[in-house]
Amino acid sequence: MKIDEAQRAIKDILPEKRYVHSVGVSETAGKLAKKYGADERKARLAGMLHDIVKYFSDDELKAMILSKPGTWSDCLEYSDKLWHAPAGAVYVEKTYGIADLDILNPMIYHTTGRKQMTLLEKIIFLADYIEPSRDFPGVDEVREAAKRNLDTAVLLELQKTITHLLSKQQSVYPKTFEAYNDLVREQKNKKIDEVTE
């Protein structure tokens, strides 16, 4: 699927604000891919499509997830706001024949993250948080971090997301904690390597 085809498809499906957000994620993901050495086309396509089923009903989202169960299906036990991410991947596979895991996995994990994220998964996770139309406390700090180091920015986003959910006494999807712990461990190991070199 070409990027402009994906853009036309989401324009027909999404309300204006979510369409603008999706184009922003696509452009930001393209820039991050260029900076950090990932495939720009794949980043832009996954970014464009990531929220495609955001406004489908909970029943439809649940049915899509159950039609293709995987390790992500446990999100059904958590907030229904998480469901559009894996359901979106099922939808684009069925509707547009997209089978490339470099597109599907970043879509599946764009809201929650997971441990051992690929470069493209990190890029879409981050682009969803920092694209230009996002405006919430702390977003600029993550934007600045993204200019310097991808992992530092992803870790900061995870920290802020978890803190935000805890402050509202909302449940946190376990894969988000796993992603956080994983990156903390990696950063710690990097520091130890730097000292022993």
Ligand SMILES: Nc1ncnc2c1ncn2[C@@H]1O[C@H](COP(=O)(O)OP(=O)(O)O)[C@@H](O)[C@H]1O
């Ligand atoms: N890791 C998580 N675990 C549980 N709930 C989450 C997690 N991340 C986000 N959420 C919930 O999903 C909602 C929507 O998240 P998100 O898709 O990032 O926002 P947006 O609708 O602005 O794109 C959050 O407000 C929160 O309630």
